[in-house]
Amino acid sequence: DTGVSQDPRHKITKRGQNVTFRCDPISEHNRLYWYRQTLGQGPEFLTYFQNEAQLEKSRLLSDRFSAERPKGSFSTLEIQRTEQGDSAMYLCASSFGRLEKLFFGSGTQLSVL
Amino acid sequence: GEDVEQSLFLSVREGDSSVINCTYTDSSSTYLYWYKQEPGAGLQLLTYIFSNMDMKQDQRLTVLLNKKDKHLSLRIADTQTGDSAIYFCAEKRGFQKLVFGTGTRLLVSP
Numbered sequence: 001d002t003g004v005s006q007d008p009r010h011k012i013t014k015r016g017q018n019v020t021f022r023c024d025p026i027s028e029h030n031r032l033y034w035y036r037q038t039l040g041q042g043p044e045f046l047t048y049f050q051n052e053a054q055l056e057k058s059r060l061l062s063d064r065f066s067a068e069r070p071k072g073s074f075s076t077l078e079i080q081r082t083e084q085g086d087s088a089m090y091l092c093a094s095s096f097g098r099l100e101k102l103f104f105g106s107g108t109q110l111s112v113l
Numbered sequence: 114g115e116d117v118e119q120s121l122f123l124s125v126r127e128g129d130s131s132v133i134n135c136t137y138t139d140s141s142s143t144y145l146y147w148y149k150q151e152p153g154a155g156l157q158l159l160t161y162i163f164s165n166m167d168m169k170q171d172q173r174l175t176v177l178l179n180k181k182d183k184h185l186s187l188r189i190a191d192t193q194t195g196d197s198a199i200y201f202c203a204e205k206r207g208f209q210k211l212v213f214g215t216g217t218r219l220l221v222s223p
Contacts, residue, residue, distance in 0.1 A: 099161070102211060
């Protein structure tokens with residue numbers, strides 16, 4: 001399967017702990033996006049990369065959040081000192097070309113206790 | 114405001130047509146999209162429309178765009194139980210970012 005894959009699917013952590021999620025995009029896609037989705041809401045944009053460069057970050061992305069995409073392939077999203085309000089589904093998507101057809105992974109569901 | 118708005122819920126019977134509506138905010142959006150999300154899954158692109166078009170048909174799906182009112186709709190013909198899901202519209206803002214609506218939950222009953 002050559003779709004977008006995310007790991008882990010579920011993560012339960014205690015408040016104050018650090019967590020890291022991984023996203024492997026479709027191999028020929030040069031753009032990679034992170035979105036966050038809470039229950040009953042649409043996905044909210046967090047950040048995006050073109051190749052290895054992080055080109056835009058949302059105001060939602062506090063200093064506790066950091067994303068990387070070394071070598072323009074897979075990406076990681078780290079949340080430090082997690083808070084209960086961080087509980088959400090974290091979605092990764094990738095795309096290429098002008099049309100901006102985003103292909104989404106199945107997401108990582110984070111629960112902060 | 115900055116929100117892309119959708120009605121929360123729609124219920125139809127199998128075989129009927131479904132119409133899901135969306136009001137977007139940025140008149141300069143170049144592309145508008147419809148995505149489908151099934152339980153526990155990511156979003157799947159259904160169709161899209163370029164902003165200089167007013168209609169696009171793709172098999173059972175028809176997208177209508179009213180740029181003057183910033184209104185987008187998705188019509189699903191001959192709705193099936195497998196169409197039950199949450200449907201999101203999205204607009205492309207700026208160079209790359211997609212902004213999503215709040216989602217419409219479609220329930221199709223036999």
